[in-house]
Amino acid sequence: MALSRLPYEERVAPEGLDDGALATRIGNGDADALGMLYDRYSRVVYSFALRMVADAGSAEELTQEVFIRVWRQGGQYQHSRGALLTWILSITHNMAIDEIRRRKRRPQIQDAGEDADQLIYGLVDARADVEGQAWLGALRELVRTALDDIPVSQRTAIELAYFGGLTQREIADRLGEPLGTIKTRMRLGLLKLKDRLGPAFGDGSLVQLGSANRDERAE
Amino acid sequence: MSAPNESPAECAWIQDQLEVHTLGATSEAERDRIESHLLICPECRESADRYDNLLPLLGLASAQHFPSASVRSSVLAAARADLSIRSEPTIARVPARVAPWYRAPLQRMRLPHVLSAPLIGLLVLSGAVTVGSQYQLGTQRDRMEALERENAGLSTHLDSVRQGQIRFGQNATVYSLGSVDSSSDAAGFVLGNPEQALALISVWNMPARAQTYQAVLEMDSGQFLVVGSLAIDESGVGSAQVTLPGPLAQYNAVHIMPAQSADLSASTLAGNDVLLGGLQQATSVPTIES
Numbered sequence: 001m002a003l004s005r006l007p008y009e010e011r012v013a014p015e016g017l018d019d020g021a022l023a024t025r026i027g028n029g030d031a032d033a034l035g036m037l038y039d040r041y042s043r044v045v046y047s048f049a050l051r052m053v054a055d056a057g058s059a060e061e062l063t064q065e066v067f068i069r070v071w072r073q074g075g076q077y078q079h080s081r082g083a084l085l086t087w088i089l090s091i092t093h094n095m096a097i098d099e100i101r102r103r104k105r106r107p108q109i110q111d112a113g114e115d116a117d118q119l120i121y122g123l124v125d126a127r128a129d130v131e132g133q134a135w136l137g138a139l140r141e142l143v144r145t146a147l148d149d150i151p152v153s154q155r156t157a158i159e160l161a162y163f164g165g166l167t168q169r170e171i172a173d174r175l176g177e178p179l180g181t182i183k184t185r186m187r188l189g190l191l192k193l194k195d196r197l198g199p200a201f202g203d204g205s206l207v208q209l210g211s212a213n214r215d216e217r218a219e
Numbered sequence: 220m221s222a223p224n225e226s227p228a229e230c231a232w233i234q235d236q237l238e239v240h241t242l243g244a245t246s247e248a249e250r251d252r253i254e255s256h257l258l259i260c261p262e263c264r265e266s267a268d269r270y271d272n273l274l275p276l277l278g279l280a281s282a283q284h285f286p287s288a289s290v291r292s293s294v295l296a297a298a299r300a301d302l303s304i305r306s307e308p309t310i311a312r313v314p315a316r317v318a319p320w321y322r323a324p325l326q327r328m329r330l331p332h333v334l335s336a337p338l339i340g341l342l343v344l345s346g347a348v349t350v351g352s353q354y355q356l357g358t359q360r361d362r363m364e365a366l367e368r369e370n371a372g373l374s375t376h377l378d379s380v381r382q383g384q385i386r387f388g389q390n391a392t393v394y395s396l397g398s399v400d401s402s403s404d405a406a407g408f409v410l411g412n413p414e415q416a417l418a419l420i421s422v423w424n425m426p427a428r429a430q431t432y433q434a435v436l437e438m439d440s441g442q443f444l445v446v447g448s449l450a451i452d453e454s455g456v457g458s459a460q461v462t463l464p465g466p467l468a469q470y471n472a473v474h475i476m477p478a479q480s481a482d483l484s485a486s487t488l489a490g491n492d493v494l495l496g497g498l499q500q501a502t503s504v505p506t507i508e509s
Contacts, residue, residue, distance in 0.1 A: 020367070031298045038291055046286040048278035060290050067294045071301065082272045089275035097243060134407075134423035137458040140279045141419065145460050147280050161244035162277055168244040187238040190270065197273055 019084040027075030034071050041085060042067070044136060045092050052096035052163050062099060066092050093162075100165040146196040154189030157182050229256060233263045241270045283452060387412035392467075396422065396475060396496035405455075407475065407494050413468035421458035422475060422494060425451045430477060434461055435488065437472040443483035449475070472497050 017025070017036060025033035045066050050059035069091055070077075077087055147155055160171045172182045233256050239245050240253045257264045387410065396407035407422030420434055432449045447461030463470070475494035479487075 021364075024364070029302055031295055031302060034298050035291070035295055038294055042291065043283055043285055044279060046290075047281040047283045050284055051278075051281040056284075060286050063286050064290050064293050064297070068297050068301075071294075071298045086272050086275045089278045090271075092278060093275060133454050133456045134421050134458065136279070137423075137452075137456050138419065138421045139276070140283075141421075141458045141460055143276050143279045147277070158242060158277075161239075161242035162274065166244065167246055168239050169246065171244065183239055186242055186244065190238045190241065193277075194269070194273060197276065 023074055023077045023084055026071060027077070031071075034067065034074075037070065037084075038067055041088055043133075044085070045088060048089060048092050049096050052093070052165070053099055058099060062092065062095050065095055069095075097165045143197065146193055149196060150189050150192045154185045154192070157185040158189045158193075161186065230260060230263055233257070233260070234266060237263075237267055238270075241267065241274060285453075387415060387417070390414060394473070394496045394498055396420075396473065396494040399492045399495055400426075403493070405493055407496075409467075409473055409496055409498070411467045413498075414466050416463040416465055416467070417460070418463065418467055419458065419460050420447070420449060420473070420475075421456075422449060422451070423456045425455040425457065426493065427451070427477065432457065432475050432493065433478045434459070435474040435476060435483060436463065436470045437474060438470055441485070443474070443485075443488065445483070448478055467498060470498050472499075 017033065019037075022033045022037050022040075026037065042063060046059055046063045049062040049066075050056060053059055053062065066088065070088060077084065150158075156175070157171055160166045160174070161168070166174070168182050168186065169179060172179045175182070233253055236245060236249065236253055240250065245253065257267055390412045392411060392413055394409040394411075396409065398405040403426055404424040405422065405426055406424060407420065409418050409420050411418030422432070425432065430451050432451055433445050434447045434449065436444045436446050438444065444464070446463055447459050449457040449459045451457040473494075473496050474488055474492050476488065476491040477493070479491065
């Protein structure tokens with residue numbers, strides 16, 4: 001490979017469709033486009049859902065429901081309001097929170113362990129576009145680094161609320177801390193996250209695989 | 220739910236609660252109070268919206284797992300079933316035999332039937348003009364979409380550049396990593412500022428799956444230094460942020476190779492290198508105003 005070549009110069013998926021074009025096709029009822037979108041983002045959606053509901057079966061059901069909702073609401077997706085990935089992750093989060101509250105029990109606030117790794121190891125979807133996955137990997141690294149940069153107490157409060165669906169009072173009870181302390185930790189933690197990630201991700205354009213919002217870029 | 224309150228004191232309380240609310244950690248009563256206020260207060264709404272594009276990205280920080288293959292099949296089966304319902308033909312209703320639609324208005328206007336033909340012709344003509352305009356609009360829209368697709372690669376390129384500039388400043392530079400083995404598709408990049416001791420390395424299509432690789436700096440003195448490791452996942456992809464002992468520009472090249480013993484020399488590297496990228500041959504990155 002020539003050294004002068006930029007790595008993401010041709011980061012449009014091998015199928016030749018960027019996120020915006022895929023969303024348009026899905027809105028027009030193209031099931032093949034849904035398959036391509038699934039191959040691109042199912043791993044991210046499933047992993048996020050698994051972390052929240054801590055149960056592989058429920059996480060698979062949520063993954064299925066998320067993509068069916070994307071299929072049915074694809075025509076309503078507005079490119080100018082944010083990246084497709086952000087929209088899909090929002091749907092995932094909302095559905096997982098609903099699931100957590102519906103079950104009226106709290107999930108384990110941690111990633112599934114090695115057992116889950118072993119269970120799913122080897123089920124790599126060969127259709128996934130590897131350059132797209134590389135880009136997601138780079139995004140993931142930036143988000144992880146930003147999370148690692150904030151103090152543990154603040155990160156814990158944020159994770160218990162965002163991934164666990166707990167209220168600030170429930171978090172205070174669980175951690176044995178005053179309510180005001182928990183609120184302050186959430187606030188400071190989120191502000192730090194916004195400082196670290198906001199300039200790069202605030203407008204959502206960097207999360208867009210393929211084309212991005214040129215209007216915003218042109219400003 | 221109480222009536223929304225627009226007072227400055229309410230705005231102050233809302234602003235104090237926004238982060239907790241954004242995380243979904245308020246009680247149901249607090250949530251109702253905040254949501255009803257946000258409906259009538261654009262300033263507080265704008266503050267709440269600032270996290271919209273940010274928070275979902277926390278989902279990316281989850282450890283990566285794969286759903287079973289049956290989920291994909293189920294999703295596509297549901298979509299196709301949905302599609303068949305959407306396209307199911309509807310039973311046409313046969314209208315009762317009625318007088319032509321134009322007869323009643325003509326009668327009301329007391330116009331003779333002989334005028335109906337030119338009137339209908341006029342209507343048909345205006346309809347044809349409308350359809351023609353719609354067709355032209357459709358053609359323009361198709362052309363615009365085609366241009367958008369053609370520009371996707373450029374936009375993607377700008378993504379990388381802009382990311383680099385935001386994270387590493389205006390001197391952000393991309394160094395490509397090429398495969399040492401010409402038959403391999405492995406590739407990658409190093410993104411950083413030549414004057415900073417920080418870089419983001421990302422690789423894909425790595426030949427050995429689920430292994431740990433190491434990033435090795437090659438220095439002017441001919442010495443080599445391991446600066447970080449990259450865990451390669453099952454699809455051959457990995458990335459890591461590495462901290463260097465000095466500014467990036469001080470070094471000759473980056474080697475990516477399987478993690479091994481600390482015995483690093485030109486001869487051992489020669490047989491183990493998977494990716495190699497020169498740090499003195501940076502790709503020029505154009506300036507983009509954010």
